[in-house]
Amino acid sequence: MTALDVSPPEPAPQPASVRPMALAFEGVSHSYGRGWAVEDVTFSVTPGSVVALLGESGCGKSTLLRIAAGVERPVRGVVSLGGRAVSGDGAFLPPEKRGVGLMFQDYALFPHMSLLANVTFGLRGRPRADALSTARARLAQVGLSTHERKHPGELSGGEQQRAALARAVAPQPGLLLMDEPFSGLDRRLRDSVRDDTLAVLRESGATAVIVTHDPEEAMRMADRIVLMRRGRVAQQGAPEELYRAPASLFAARFFSEINEIPCVVKNGRATSALGDVAAPGVEDGPAILAIRPHGLRIGPRGQGAAGRIVERRFLGETEQATIVVDGLDAPLRARRPAGEAPVPGADVGVTLCGAETLVFAADGA
Numbered sequence: 001m002t003a004l005d006v007s008p009p010e011p012a013p014q015p016a017s018v019r020p021m022a023l024a025f026e027g028v029s030h031s032y033g034r035g036w037a038v039e040d041v042t043f044s045v046t047p048g049s050v051v052a053l054l055g056e057s058g059c060g061k062s063t064l065l066r067i068a069a070g071v072e073r074p075v076r077g078v079v080s081l082g083g084r085a086v087s088g089d090g091a092f093l094p095p096e097k098r099g100v101g102l103m104f105q106d107y108a109l110f111p112h113m114s115l116l117a118n119v120t121f122g123l124r125g126r127p128r129a130d131a132l133s134t135a136r137a138r139l140a141q142v143g144l145s146t147h148e149r150k151h152p153g154e155l156s157g158g159e160q161q162r163a164a165l166a167r168a169v170a171p172q173p174g175l176l177l178m179d180e181p182f183s184g185l186d187r188r189l190r191d192s193v194r195d196d197t198l199a200v201l202r203e204s205g206a207t208a209v210i211v212t213h214d215p216e217e218a219m220r221m222a223d224r225i226v227l228m229r230r231g232r233v234a235q236q237g238a239p240e241e242l243y244r245a246p247a248s249l250f251a252a253r254f255f256s257e258i259n260e261i262p263c264v265v266k267n268g269r270a271t272s273a274l275g276d277v278a279a280p281g282v283e284d285g286p287a288i289l290a291i292r293p294h295g296l297r298i299g300p301r302g303q304g305a306a307g308r309i310v311e312r313r314f315l316g317e318t319e320q321a322t323i324v325v326d327g328l329d330a331p332l333r334a335r336r337p338a339g340e341a342p343v344p345g346a347d348v349g350v351t352l353c354g355a356e357t358l359v360f361a362a363d364g365a
């Protein structure tokens, strides 16, 4: 080997170093003319964290994102970035001055430009050589170096999404706002692109807000979830907190399929056709027992409530059994590992697993 053969390798692209920005909404309400699209919304996002705005269609998620970006001015309340009011309180900072990156569901790549030109576009104002090397480093980070000359139309959906991500992080925004960024991808691709996106976000250090209607996506990506309902915050907290301790029947239903059966609460215990469970903090009187499908145990007849399997569905790793239980109007759905659910027609006994059972007052609270 000669000295010429040991030339140093090309320097690896350095991750963008950003100053992550805090975002805060305080009593924010907005209307497009008829009723409130968002009402009295308060939450904050700590620098460097990933927050999911989660909720069903029309609950106001995109409106909040547009307000954070500055493309919509809230009717009431204050939005702060990095501790400084940027909307409300007599302040308004225009979108281009907020230092915020945007990524929307249609990727918004310029179709007539190459990938390199797309990513360089957000770096206008920087010296050309610096802009090019930064853009190339970001394309390398999302695995698209060899595609830099291609136009968006020559890329797959997943590649376009990654190009949009490279473009959004290239200017090193302190806050990245993403509106349903994975909704155009099929399920299998979505999982891998989501993981890649999270890795890029963590590496860049930017604070991120991701709008989604998919609870699994929110749990998979976010440090905290803000669950919205009809323009208001229904609950906020760590993913596990929302899943394990939903504050309402609405939140419980949002995170998993549940069986709802009537029960009666007395002195902190709920009694139902399937047995008793603890119901701390729930007022005495009629209430609702919410049981996740894997919280139902199926045993031999004689153990627990008497039931009969009426259907069994193969779901891959699990099976779903539908059970008619004596004394209950609606059939129950139980999940078991594949191969463990009894066959249709089998007489069984059904009991509860307390950890997967929640008790709510009759009004769902």
Ligand SMILES: Nc1ncnc2c1ncn2[C@@H]1O[C@H](COP(=O)(O)OP(=O)(O)OP(=O)(O)O)[C@@H](O)[C@H]1O
Pocket: 032, 037, 055, 056, 057, 058, 059, 060, 061, 062, 063, 064, 213
């Ligand atoms: N430009 C607009 N003009 C009038 N009404 C609007 C406008 N944008 C949104 N809305 C209304 O405001 C409410 C909140 O809409 P928003 O888009 O914020 O909800 P979303 O939760 O993001 O819904 P999706 O998941 O379907 O995108 C809805 O009732 C919607 O119809």
